[in-house]
Amino acid sequence: MLDSTDSEQMSVLxxxxxxxxxxxxxxxAYIRKKAHTLLEHLNNHPMISICFAxxxxxxxxxxxxxxxEMLIDEHVTVMYPDQCIPPxxxxxxxxxxxxxxxxxxxxHLQLEQIGQKCQEPLILSLVKIxxxxxxxxxxxREQWVSAAIELSGVKxxxxxxxxxxxxxxxx
Numbered sequence: 061m062l063d064s065t066d067s068e069q070m071s072v073l074x075x076x077x078x079x080x081x082x083x084x085x086x087x088x089a090y091i092r093k094k095a096h097t098l099l100e101h102l103n104n105h106p107m108i109s110i111c112f113a114x115x116x117x118x119x120x121x122x123x124x125x126x127x128x129e130m131l132i133d134e135h136v137t138v139m140y141p142d143q144c145i146p147p148x149x150x151x152x153x154x155x156x157x158x159x160x161x162x163x164x165x166x167x168h169l170q171l172e173q174i175g176q177k178c179q180e181p182l183i184l185s186l187v188k189i190x191x192x193x194x195x196x197x198x199x200x201r202e203q204w205v206s207a208a209i210e211l212s213g214v215k216x217x218x219x220x221x222x223x224x225x226x227x228x229x230x231x
Contacts, residue, residue, distance in 0.1 A: 089119030107134055107177065131204070135177045138169065145173070153178045155195065169195040181207055 062070060083089060096117045103110045114128030115121070136153045139145070145154060153175035158168040171186060171193040181203030186193045205216045 083120050083122060091119070092121060093117065093119035105134075107179070108132065109134055133179055133182070135175050135179070136182065151176045153182065158194075166197075171195070 084092070096112050096119070100110055100112050109132040111130040111132060112128065113130060114126070116127050133153075135151075136155060137146075137149045138155045138157060141156045141158070152173075153171070154173040155169040156172045158170050160166075160168040162168065174183075181200060182195065184203050185196050185200035187196045187199070188194075201218055205218050208214070208216050
């Protein structure tokens with residue numbers, strides 16, 4: 061059993077080891093975080109924006125870390141049914157949030173208005189329920205995975221509500 065002095069020394073050594081071999085210093089993490097933010101801005105497109113999240117976006121990079129990215133369709137606005145549709149969204153696709161018996165964090169998205177530049181994966185993921193059209197999350201994800209593979213040549217694997225990127229190993 062270590063006494064408090066030995067425990068403190070062990071903690072300092074462990075911290076130095078992690079800083080040197082894994083996470084880097086606080087300044088290293090800050091620089092990587094800023095680089096991810098810059099990359100996010102450079103990759104943005106008038107139709108699709110990318111938002112990085114997770115440990116890598118926070119500047120923490122350890123072996124085996126994945127890169128969490130969220131694609132944002134700039135031509136789609138999601139809102140509650142009781143909200144007024146802003147004038148600047150007249151040409152956008154509008155999806156209304158409908159509460160439902162879904163898993164926590166999930167809702168139903170009902171098509172209110174189809175925009176002039178609606179992406180094909182969204183159109184192909186619309187399903188009719190009674191007199192309304194709703195987005196099928198599963199179909200939407202699969203459509204985007206297929207489109208991403210076709211456009212980039214990079215292998216994407218559907219993984220629950222998200223997908224995983226499999227870059228070629230170069231073998």
